[in-house]
Amino acid sequence: MQLLKTVAEARAWRSTRSRVALVPTMGNLHAGHLALVSAARGQADDVIVSIFVNPLQFGPNEDLANYPRTFEADIAALEHAGVTAVFAPGVDEMYSAGGRSATTVHVAGITEMLCGASRPGHFDGVATVVAKLFNMLTPDIALFGEKDYQQLAVIRQMAEDLALPVEVAGVPTVREDDGLAYSSRNGYLTPDERRRAVALSAAIDDVTTRLAAGQRDYRALEARGWAQLTDAGFDPDYFDIRDARLAPPTEQTPVFRVLAAGRLGRTRLIDNKGVAAPR
Numbered sequence: 001m002q003l004l005k006t007v008a009e010a011r012a013w014r015s016t017r018s019r020v021a022l023v024p025t026m027g028n029l030h031a032g033h034l035a036l037v038s039a040a041r042g043q044a045d046d047v048i049v050s051i052f053v054n055p056l057q058f059g060p061n062e063d064l065a066n067y068p069r070t071f072e073a074d075i076a077a078l079e080h081a082g083v084t085a086v087f088a089p090g091v092d093e094m095y096s097a098g099g100r101s102a103t104t105v106h107v108a109g110i111t112e113m114l115c116g117a118s119r120p121g122h123f124d125g126v127a128t129v130v131a132k133l134f135n136m137l138t139p140d141i142a143l144f145g146e147k148d149y150q151q152l153a154v155i156r157q158m159a160e161d162l163a164l165p166v167e168v169a170g171v172p173t174v175r176e177d178d179g180l181a182y183s184s185r186n187g188y189l190t191p192d193e194r195r196r197a198v199a200l201s202a203a204i205d206d207v208t209t210r211l212a213a214g215q216r217d218y219r220a221l222e223a224r225g226w227a228q229l230t231d232a233g234f235d236p237d238y239f240d241i242r243d244a245r246l247a248p249p250t251e252q253t254p255v256f257r258v259l260a261a262g263r264l265g266r267t268r269l270i271d272n273k274g275v276a277a278p279r
């Protein structure tokens with residue numbers, strides 16, 4: 001496995017490879033990331049994983065400084081997982097102007113709702129760094145987790161709108177035994193919060209079960225999910241029922257997507273699930 005620190009090294013590596021799959025990450029790898037790697041290995045001869053904690057996607061009061069950085073353990077896990085190369089640039093290598101960028105990518109509409117409403121500018125930071133990674137590494141395919149469903153939708157839209165020559169693929173969410181989605185930020189939870197965190201996936205499950213049974217009072221179902229979160233001690237940002245493209249559902253919606261986010265203590269968690277409408 002090669003460790004690439006500069007764009008020049010990454011481009012030189014890329015020029016010697018044929019079909020390449022990219023898995024972008026912010027490190028602190030867990031079973032969710034390893035599922036992306038495993039899916040990527042089925043899609044390409046070479047898998048490159050990027051590890052970069054992107055300052056541009058963190059708000060001024062967010063956890064950029066505290067974000068868990070576990071580089072040595074990440075490298076060992078990726079070597080074990082059969083990854084060909086890791087791209088781990090420093091902030092100055094990714095952004096010449098001290099972590100800023102005069103040019104940013106804004107995907108209108110879809111970035112203003114859900115997590116975009118609670119984290120203004122977040123998706124501009126994500127789209128900008130992912131566009132840069134695509135330009136630096138020119139992957140044939142890039143894989144993203146459905147855990148960050150809105151992020152996946154934003155990147156798909158960006159790739160389509162800008163005719164980026166890369167296939168964007170989603171990978172299902174990997175969960176702990178009690179249903180909590182793996183996330184680097186789970187590590188912030190106290191033992192008591194960790195026990196209560198299960199309410200997030202449980203509330204989404206409850207609503208998806210009701211949608212599958214034919215219930216259609218979306219506002220009441222959202223209120224029900226919201227109440228389950230507050231009962232467990234969450235301060236919810238949203239609990240929404242959408243269609244697969246994140247538009248409000250209609251009578252004809254074939255597949256719903258139930259999405260929720262909220263804070264448990266100082267930790268912001270997100271989750272979502274899809275469910276087919278009964279025919």
Ligand SMILES: Nc1ncnc2c1ncn2[C@@H]1O[C@H](COP(=O)(O)OP(=O)(O)OP(=O)(O)O)[C@@H](O)[C@H]1O
Nearest residue numbers: 025026027032144145147148173174182183184185
């Ligand atoms: N539980 C999971 N299942 C599947 N994919 C996941 C999971 N968690 C993260 N991913 C995906 O891994 C990629 C890198 O995500 P990232 O490094 O931000 O990890 P994270 O655990 O989501 O961190 P955070 O806690 O900051 O949200 C993204 O495409 C993300 O959707």
Ligand SMILES: CC(C)(CO)[C@@H](O)C(=O)[O-]
Nearest residue numbers: 024025026054126129148
């Ligand atoms: C896609 C990503 C690596 C961009 O920084 C990040 O948002 C993440 O880890 O999901």
Ligand code: BAL
Nearest residue numbers: 026057058122148151
């Ligand atoms: N996993 C999405 C990246 C973020 O929350 O900043």
